[in-house]
Amino acid sequence: MDCRIADEYRDTHAGQVAGEILRKCVHCGFCTATCPTYQLLGDELDGPRGRIYLIKQLLEGQPVSEKTRLHLDRCLTCRSCESTCPSGVDYGHLLDIGRQLVEDKLQRPVREALPRALLKTVLPEPALFGAAVALGRVFKPLLPSALADKLPPAPVEAKPWPANGQHGRRMLALAGCVQPVLAPNINAATARVLGRLGIELFEEKKAGCCGAVRHHLNDQSAAKADVRRNIDAWWPHVEAGVEAIVVTASGCGVQVRDYGHLLADDPAYAEKAATISALCRDPSEVVAGEAARLADLLVPAERGKLAFHSPCTLQHGLKIRGVVEGLLRSAGYCLTSVADGHLCCGSAGTYSVLQPEIAGQLRDNKLTALNAGAPAVIATANIGCLTHLQAGASLPVRHWIELMDEAIG
Structure with missing residues (x-):
């Protein structure tokens, strides 16, 4: 062109x-x-x-x-x-x-600018977001449906992380911003699975939001500030030889893997950002890389039918296809066929709040496809997809790593 x-x-x-x-x-x-x-x-x-x-x-x-x-x-x-x-x-x-x-x-009208300003202020800050979610649950009947749908029930308390210092291999985990509030067990389950595979997983508290929220709300300068903060927080661990940075939300994984591109024109951070991008791993890549050891740990069982929703960020962003499905089959699940699995569920970060009508139609279409094989549970790999689908689903929606954690026992 x-x-x-x-x-x-x-x-x-x-x-x-x-x-x-x-x-x-x-x-x-x-x-x-x-x-x-x-x-x-x-x-x-x-x-x-x-x-x-x-x-x-x-x-x-x-x-x-x-x-x-x-x-x-x-x-x-x-x-x-x-x-x-x-x-x-x-x-x-x-x-x-x-x-x-x-x-x-082009300046946005107030009716559009205000919700965007609130989203990019509240979502990336776990303390603010946690308080907002707690208030939202109290006043849920009074909220617009687009917001009320995004409020899942209070999460079950996360099971404990394994003790540190037991393994020679070490990997960082991104704690993130929304996931610790809505589903704190996801990172904990990842730490337990990797711990059984001989890998210590830990979080760096000085890191925060990956930057995706502000980036996709077109506040790219603030997003780059988030990126630089995370690089500064992680860099001592990188210099100490950490093996990888594990990002359990595939949406955040795409953003972290893009750090090298985002700061390519920043002479102070370009090289470090490229290194961070190269270290970024989805948990499926790490677990699949230990397939032989995993096979010895899995408790043999037929665990019933499962429908896997592959997030767009996993299959189109990270280009990871079929890996999670193979791990779930190895754990004893029978995966059902999902028509049009390449199409989005409508979550897309803040899209489901800002474009609720389109997002709702896409969710209905996706749930119809997921339910067609009569599964007992729906699994996914991204917190945004999980909460969006959960709001309209009659079945439990889980992160796949939690199911692997249970299968290992």
């Missing part, structure tokens, strides 16, 4: 990156076949190809409009189009650039 970048962007890092991405697009339209919003809305501008044209127009200096913002806001950033694209168009990074350009040029 030919793109004549306007003078104001031509020599910027964002303009150069966007130009390289746009030149790869050949207008084929294969991406529309796997785009959830195009499938629902049927509008070319609500598919990747249409949004690419809108971003191209922005970069060429054409006026920014409310229409452009609407169609870019409606994108889930699921990156299913990237898995389909035969030309390797890096759509996710292009969308980040386009959204930031719009945010810089």
